[in-house]
Amino acid sequence: MIRWLILGVARDRTRLLFPWLVTTVGVTLMITLLGFIEGIFMGMVDMTAKLDTGHLRLVNKPFYEEEHLNPLDRALAAEKETKNWLTQNSDSKIQWTPRIRWAALMDVPDENGETRSQTPVTGMGLDVLPGNSSEINRLGLESSLVNGRLPERSHEMLAGYLLAESLDLEIDGTVTLLGQSFDGGFAADNYRVVGFVKFGVAAMDKKMALVDLGDAQTTFYMEDMVTDWLGFLPPKVPIFDYDKIKSDLQSKLTKWMQTPPGDWVEDDFPILLSVLDQRNMDQIFRTFLMVRKVLVVIFTFIMSLVLWNAGLLNGIHRYGEIGLRLALGETHGQLLRSLMIESLIIAALGCLAGSLLGGAFVYYLQEVGVNMGDAFVQTGMMFSDVMRGRLTPSGFLYGIVPGLAASVLGTLAAGAAIYKRSTAELFRELEA
Amino acid sequence: MLELKNIGKIYHAGDQEFLALRDVSLKVETGEFMAFVGPSGSGKTTLLNLIGGLDRPTSGDIILDGINFSDKSRDELSFLRRKYFGFVFQSHNLLPVYSVYENVLFPLLLNGEKELEVRDKIMGLVEQVGLGPEAHKKPHELSGGQCQRAAIARALVKRPKLILADEPTANLDAENSYNILELMLDLNRKYGAAFIFSTHDEKVTRYLKREVRLEDGRIVWDREKE
Numbered sequence: 043m044i045r046w047l048i049l050g051v052a053r054d055r056t057r058l059l060f061p062w063l064v065t066t067v068g069v070t071l072m073i074t075l076l077g078f079i080e081g082i083f084m085g086m087v088d089m090t091a092k093l094d095t096g097h098l099r100l101v102n103k104p105f106y107e108e109e110h111l112n113p114l115d116r117a118l119a120a121e122k123e124t125k126n127w128l129t130q131n132s133d134s135k136i137q138w139t140p141r142i143r144w145a146a147l148m149d150v151p152d153e154n155g156e157t158r159s160q161t162p163v164t165g166m167g168l169d170v171l172p173g174n175s176s177e178i179n180r181l182g183l184e185s186s187l188v189n190g191r192l193p194e195r196s197h198e199m200l201a202g203y204l205l206a207e208s209l210d211l212e213i214d215g216t217v218t219l220l221g222q223s224f225d226g227g228f229a230a231d232n233y234r235v236v237g238f239v240k241f242g243v244a245a246m247d248k249k250m251a252l253v254d255l256g257d258a259q260t261t262f263y264m265e266d267m268v269t270d271w272l273g274f275l276p277p278k279v280p281i282f283d284y285d286k287i288k289s290d291l292q293s294k295l296t297k298w299m300q301t302p303p304g305d306w307v308e309d310d311f312p313i314l315l316s317v318l319d320q321r322n323m324d325q326i327f328r329t330f331l332m333v334r335k336v337l338v339v340i341f342t343f344i345m346s347l348v349l350w351n352a353g354l355l356n357g358i359h360r361y362g363e364i365g366l367r368l369a370l371g372e373t374h375g376q377l378l379r380s381l382m383i384e385s386l387i388i389a390a391l392g393c394l395a396g397s398l399l400g401g402a403f404v405y406y407l408q409e410v411g412v413n414m415g416d417a418f419v420q421t422g423m424m425f426s427d428v429m430r431g432r433l434t435p436s437g438f439l440y441g442i443v444p445g446l447a448a449s450v451l452g453t454l455a456a457g458a459a460i461y462k463r464s465t466a467e468l469f470r471e472l473e474a
Numbered sequence: 475m476l477e478l479k480n481i482g483k484i485y486h487a488g489d490q491e492f493l494a495l496r497d498v499s500l501k502v503e504t505g506e507f508m509a510f511v512g513p514s515g516s517g518k519t520t521l522l523n524l525i526g527g528l529d530r531p532t533s534g535d536i537i538l539d540g541i542n543f544s545d546k547s548r549d550e551l552s553f554l555r556r557k558y559f560g561f562v563f564q565s566h567n568l569l570p571v572y573s574v575y576e577n578v579l580f581p582l583l584l585n586g587e588k589e590l591e592v593r594d595k596i597m598g599l600v601e602q603v604g605l606g607p608e609a610h611k612k613p614h615e616l617s618g619g620q621c622q623r624a625a626i627a628r629a630l631v632k633r634p635k636l637i638l639a640d641e642p643t644a645n646l647d648a649e650n651s652y653n654i655l656e657l658m659l660d661l662n663r664k665y666g667a668a669f670i671f672s673t674h675d676e677k678v679t680r681y682l683k684r685e686v687r688l689e690d691g692r693i694v695w696d697r698e699k700e
Binding site for chain 2: 043045046049050053054362363366367368369370371372373374375376
C-alpha cells in the first residue's frame with residue numbers, strides 16, 4: 043500500500059509540490075535560524091570560557107565573591123598539589139590550566155624614563171611561553187597577533203591592540219606594571235611589549251595585557267599560587283552535561299576538603315563553578331532555550347496552518363478520488379491514515395531538502411560567519427567579532443521535528459473535514 | 475442472496491422532505507443480470523446506493539447473505555462493501571494518476587493483499603477485459619470504452635457477489651456500449667457475480683435477464699425476460 047501511495051505522490055504534482063515547498067522552506071529557515079542562534083550563543087559560551095571562566099573553574103570562594111577587586115591575597119595556594127589532584131580526579135576529557143587574574147597600573151615611560159602615558163589595566167598570567175603551552179592555541183594568540191610576536195622569554199608581554207593604540211605603545215618598548223602584591227605590599231615590574239593582540243572582544247582589546255604565569259607569580263609575589271584553575275571541555279561535550287561533570291567533581295572535591303593541602307586555610311577553600319554559573323550565562327542559556335522553543339512552536343503553528351490549507355485544497359482537488367475510495371470500501375480511518383502517510387512522505391522529502399539547504403547555510407555561517415565587530419565595539423560582552431552558526435544534530439532535529447509535526451497536524455485538520463462527511467455525501471460529490 | 479424489505483428513503487433539504495423511495499421490496503439471487511429502469515428521479519441510483527451500503531435507508535431492511543445492513547456502523551459498511559460489492563460508475567472514475575494495472579490492484583490492497591501475490595491474477599483479468607497491452611497506461615491515455623473496461627476489471631478483481639453498475643453505458647457510444655455489455659454478460663457467466671444496473675438506456679435493457687421498473691420511488695413492475 044505504501045508503494046502505491048508513494049507512486050501517487052510522485053506522479054501528482056498538485057499533491058506534492060506545494061506541501062513539499064512549504065516544508066522545505068520551513069525546515070530550511072528553522073535549521074538556519076536555530077543554527078545561527080545556537081552558534082552565536084555557543085560562540086559566546088566558548089569565548090567566555092576561553093578568555094575568562096573556563097568551562098569549569100576552581101577558585102577560592104572569597105576571591106570569586108570579590109573578583110572585581112582582584113584580591114590576590116585570596117588566591118589559591120598549593121599550585122602543584124592542586125594540579126596533581128585535578129589531573130587524577132577529574133574526567134580525562136577536561137584540560138586544566140592555571141591562570142592569575144591581576145590588575146595594575148600600566149606606565150609607559152618616554153626616552154628619559156618619565157611617564158609618557160599610563161592607564162589601569164586588567165591582565166592575565168597564563169602559560170604563554172613556548173614549550174608546554176596549550177593556551178596559545180586555545181586563545182588563538184598566533185592568529186590574533188596584529189603586530190609583533192608571541193612572548194619567547196620571561197618578562198615579555200602581549201597587549202590588546204586598542205590598549206596599545208590608547209597608550210601609544212611600541213613593539214619592543216618597555217612598560218612598568220605598578221600594583222599590589224599577594225601580601226598587600228607594593229609590586230612593580232618591567233615588561234617588554236612584544237606583540238599587540240586582537241582578542242575580538244572589544245572589552246579585552248581595550249584593557250587586557252597577557253604575561254606568562256611564572257612572571258605574574260614573580261611580579262605579584264605569588265609563588266606556588268594561582269587565582270584560578272580553568273577546566274576546558276572538548277566542543278563535542280554538550281552544554282547540558284556541564285553541570286553533571288561539575289557535580290561529579292564537586293563530590294570528590296568535598297571529600298578532598300577533609301584532608302586539604304597544608305597551605306589552605308578553611309575559609310579559603312575553593313569552589314567549583316561551571317561557565318553557566320558565571321557572567322549571567324545561566325540566564326542567557328535559559329533565554330536561548332526559551333527562544334528556541336518559541337521559534338519551534340511559532341514555526342510549527344505557521345507551517346501547520348499553511349499545510350492545513352494545502353490539505354483542504356488538496357481535498358477539493360481529490361474529492362472524486364476520496365469518494366471513490368470510500369465507495370470501494372476504504373474506511374474513513376484508513377483514508378485518513380493513508381493521507382497522513384502521504385503527507386509524511388512529502389514532509390520527509392521536504393525535511394530532506396530543507397536539511398540539505400539549511401545545513402549548507404549553517405555550514406557557511408559556521409565557516410565564514412558574519413562580521414559584526416562594529417556593532418559590539420562599545421559593549422563589554424564577550425562576543426566574538428565574527429558571529430558564526432553552529433552545525434549540530436540538535437539543530438537538524440529542531441528543524442525536522444516541526445516539519446513533520448506541522449505536516450501531521452495540517453493533514454489531521456484537513457482530514458477532519460473528510461472524517462465528518464458521510465460516505466453518501468462524498469459519493470454524491472464523486473458522481474456530480 | 476439479497477433481500478430488500480420495505481425500503482424507504484427520505485432526503486431532507488432545509489425544511490423540505492423529498493421522498494426518494496417508498497416501500498421497495500425485492501429479492502436478488504446469485505448470478506442475476508438485472509437492472510432498475512425508469513426515468514430520471516425515479517430512485518434508481520438511490521436504490522443502488524442503498525444496496526451498496528453507500529447510504530442508509532430511512533426505513534426498511536437490506537439483507538445480504540443473512541447480514542442486515544441497516545444496523546451496521548459506517549466502518550462495518552465499508553468492510554461489507556469491500557467484501558461483497560464491485561462498483562462500476564457512469565463515468566469510469568479511475569484514479570487518474572495510476573495505470574490500469576494499479577487501479578485494478580487498489581481494491582486488493584484495501585483487502586490487505588500483497589501486490590506480488592496478486593500480480594498474475596490482475597494481469598489475467600486485465601487481459602480478459604481486453605486491455606493487456608494497455609495495462610500500464612494511465613486513464614488519460616485510454617478511450618472511454620477502454621476506461622470502462624478497466625473499471626469493470628477493478629469491480630471484478632476481488633470476486634464480489636454483486637456488481638452494482640450505475641448507468642455504465644451512459645457516456646459511451648453505441649459500439650462501445652455493446653462491447654461493454656457483452657463483456658459484462660460474459661463475466662457474469664464466468665464468475666457468477668450478480669450484476670445490478672441502474673439505466674434508462676435501451677441498449678442495456680436488451681441484454682438484461684430481469685428488469686425492475688421504478689417510478690416516483692416505487693416499483694411499478696418487476697419482470698424476468700426470456
